[in-house]
Each structure stands twice: as C-alpha cells, then as structure tokens.
C-alpha cells in the first residue's frame with residue numbers, strides 16, 4: 150500500500166513537471182499561422198515563412214534608427230525622443246493586426262506584435278557599439294485616459310509593452326505615466342492643433358520618480374506625427390532621463 154502511494158506520488162510529480170511542456174507541444178501542433186494557415190514553428194500565430202516575409206523597414210538600407218533616415222528626419226524635424234524604432238510602415242499585415250487588436254479585442258495579437266518587436270530589437274542591440282544592459286532600461290507605454298480605457302477595456306500599447314519587457318527582462322512601469330486630460334482625436338488636426346490638444350494631457354506619477362532610468366523605451370502601437378511621444382518625452386527629460394527610444398509597431402507618416 151505504502152509502495153503504491155509512493156509510486157502514485159512519483160507519477161503525479163512527473164506528470165506535473167511534464168504537463169506544461171506537453172501542453173506547449175500540443176498547442177504548437179494544433180496552431181496554425183494567422184496569415185497562411187500553415188503549421189507554426191516558433192510562435193503560435195505566425196509560421197517561419199510568413200515571419201521572414203514581413204514587410205519590415207529594411208535596416209540594411211536605412212538602419213534600425215529611423216531618425217537617421219533623412220526623409221523621416223525631415224517629416225519629424227523636432228523630436229524630444231532620441232531614437233525611433235518601428236517595425237514597418239503602416240501596411241498589411243501590421244495595419245490589420247493593429248486594427249483587430251484595438252477595435253475587435255483580439256488581444257492575443259498584442260503578444261504576437263511584442264514578440265516580433267522583441268526579435269527585431271535584439272537584432273538592433275547587436276548592431277550597437279555600446280552594450281545596453283537590461284537594468285539600465287525602463288520600459289513605458291503611452292497611456293490611455295481612464296475613460297477611453299473603460300470604453301475599450303484595455304490599452305493596446307500597455308499590452309504590447311508588457312509582453313515586450315517580459316521577453317527582454319526589462320523593467321516595465323505601467324503606472325509611471327498618467328493621462329489626466331481627455332483629448333480629442335488627433336486625426337485631421339494640424340501640428341499646432343495637435344500640440345494644443347495634448348498640452349498638459351500627461352503627467353508623471355511622483356510615486357515612481359525613483360524608478361526613472363537613464364534610458365527609457367517608450368512604446369506606442371502607431372507613430373504618426375510624434376506629437377504624443379514628444380509631449381511625454383519632454384516631461385521625462387525634465388525629470389533627468391538622458392535618452393529615449395520611441396518604439397512602435399508602425400510608422401504612419403502624415404501625407
């Protein structure tokens with residue numbers, strides 16, 4: 150009897166250890182690519198072939214930091230952030246994924262987008278002269294006003310930032326930035342109107358002043374004129390942040 154119960158314990162212990170791995174394997178076997186329907190290898194929502202074929206900005210031609218590209222520097226002449234890193238122009242499939250995430254509640258896509266962002270970010274890090282240690286980096290996300298958060302039920306930038314930071318072992322502080330003012334949509338507004346609309350919209354929560362690091366990575370889903378990021382970056386720099394990289398899935402420059 151005693152032998153039997155010991156055996157049961159061993160079996161249960163072994164099963165509990167192996168079960169998560171088994172579930173992971175099964176999930177991969179039954180998962181298929183959101184783009185082509187083929188079996189996935191490294192991520193449950195995209196196969197390796199489609200991942201290799203994504204319309205990323207071509208870093209071998211323009212570099213990872215988009216601000217080093219004259220055409221973009223001209224479109225965004227006054228930035229309070231130091232580097233701009235985006236995966237791709239606002240086009241399929243990224244535009245569709247962002248749309249499904251924001252307006253159709255497909256929150257699993259935030260994890261996919263963060264995964265792709267982290268993969269590219271790792272490539273960027275290897276191209277830098279200086280090593281950026283994880284503890285020197287603080288990840289933040291562009292906050293939504295609480296009213297909008299309640300309407301949508303989540304903040305897509307927060308979800309992406311959360312997964313991104315987790316994959317890279319970075320500190321993420323979702324409560325450091327506050328959005329105090331309800332702003333109108335920025336779509337269709339001129340540069341001056343956008344700045345006026347966003348004036349005093351953001352704040353830094355004094356409870357987290359101590360957590361500000363030398364290098365901040367600010368995450369948003371789409372960057373257009375950079376006005377929102379500029380407002381936030383000005384605040385962060387006033388508080389002693391030295392360099393800021395604006396990280397987004399897409400860059401959709403206004404025409």
Ligand SMILES: [Zn+2]
Nearest residue numbers: 182185196199
């Ligand atoms: Zn595929």
